Amino acid sequence: MPPPSLTAHARDPAAPTPRRRKESAKVHPVVAEANGAERKMGAGKWRRPEWCSAAGAAGVLRRHPAPALFGCGLLLFMAVEYTIPMVPPAAPPLDLGFLATAGMHAAVAARPWLNSLLAALNTVFVAIQAAYILWAILAEGRPRAAVAALMMFTCRGLLGCATQLPLPEEFLGSGMDFPVGNVSFFLFFSGHVAGAVIAAADMRREGRLALARLYDALNVMQGVRLLACRGHYTIDLAVGVGAGMLFDTLAGRYFDGKNFDSNAAERHCRSCQCHKALLSQ
Numbered sequence: 001m002p003p004p005s006l007t008a009h010a011r012d013p014a015a016p017t018p019r020r021r022k023e024s025a026k027v028h029p030v031v032a033e034a035n036g037a038e039r040k041m042g043a044g045k046w047r048r049p050e051w052c053s054a055a056g057a058a059g060v061l062r063r064h065p066a067p068a069l070f071g072c073g074l075l076l077f078m079a080v081e082y083t084i085p086m087v088p089p090a091a092p093p094l095d096l097g098f099l100a101t102a103g104m105h106a107a108v109a110a111r112p113w114l115n116s117l118l119a120a121l122n123t124v125f126v127a128i129q130a131a132y133i134l135w136a137i138l139a140e141g142r143p144r145a146a147v148a149a150l151m152m153f154t155c156r157g158l159l160g161c162a163t164q165l166p167l168p169e170e171f172l173g174s175g176m177d178f179p180v181g182n183v184s185f186f187l188f189f190s191g192h193v194a195g196a197v198i199a200a201a202d203m204r205r206e207g208r209l210a211l212a213r214l215y216d217a218l219n220v221m222q223g224v225r226l227l228a229c230r231g232h233y234t235i236d237l238a239v240g241v242g243a244g245m246l247f248d249t250l251a252g253r254y255f256d257g258k259n260f261d262s263n264a265a266e267r268h269c270r271s272c273q274c275h276k277a278l279l280s281q
Contacts, residue, residue: 092169097227097234104228109172118225119174125218126178126192129199136202145202148251152194152243159188168230177231190232190240192222197244 050056061068087094098105108115137146165187178192196219203212226232232240 093166093233095168095233097237098168098170098230101224101228104224105170105172105230108228109170115172115229116174116176118229119177122192122222122225123176123178125222126195129195129215132199133195133202142202142206144248144251144255145198147254148198148244148247149195151250152198152247153191155243155247156189156191156194163188165233168233170230172229172231174229187232188236188239189243190223190226190236192226192232193219193237193240194244194247196222197241198248201244201248 050059108118133145133149136142136144167187196215200212200215200219203209203215223232223237226237227234
């Protein structure tokens with residue numbers, strides 16, 4: 001026999017039947033609005049972006065001044081690129097940094113002892129930043145700055161071998177400069193500047209803000225001295241700043257890729273004493 005419930009349902013045709021669950025869920029109002037906008041766009045109706053109006057452009061300038069400034073720079077240098085005269089092949093390179101330091105260059109060229117003194121002070125600054133990076137890995141167990149410096153100098157050597165720029169005719173060398181005696185000299189890019197940027201970045205991470213600001217100031221003075229002595233072009237110094245920041249970031253990502261954050265990697269290096277084992281070999 002069939003169950004009573006089925007017989008009762010069959011006997012009462014007016015009994016309500018269960019409703020099927022809707023297969024499609026409700027659409028979120030925001031999604032529905034976006035779909036509606038897409039349908040309008042597909043129908044040929046185009047709405048002018050908000051930033052196309054004067055009020056919208058003013059709002060963009062107020063909220064995003066840096067991208068707006070770079071956009072103006074793009075338009076400016078697009079025009080400059082097609083109108084600026086190029087330097088002839090037989091002419092010396094045009095460097096605005098050289099022009100800005102022409103007076104200092106003449107003063108240093110007339111006093112060889114001053115050139116040697118500035119070179120010696122610059123070499124001391126390079127030695128101090130190298131000592132700081134070594135102290136960070138050997139004494140404090142923080143390898144990030146050392147790895148960044150290794151990456152930076154390797155890349156600098158490769159670029160220096162790949163494209164050797166001509167040494168400026170007014171270059172003022174000194175036996176007190178680094179490398180001592182100018183045994184090897186790569187113009188692109190400035191390892192002096194990049195190394196100081198890496199050291200200053202490490203100081204900031206450790207909260208040594210006053211020391212980092214001092215290094216930044218000495219780095220600026222170092223850049224002026226290199227321009228005045230024609231030891232680097234302006235572009236070498238600018239790329240040196242970017243290279244220091246880039247390789248410091250890449251060194252941090254390297255340790256992140258090893259499933260360590262920077263602090264964990266430094267604690268690991270400090271606990272395993274891998275640098276001391278390396279030096280003992």
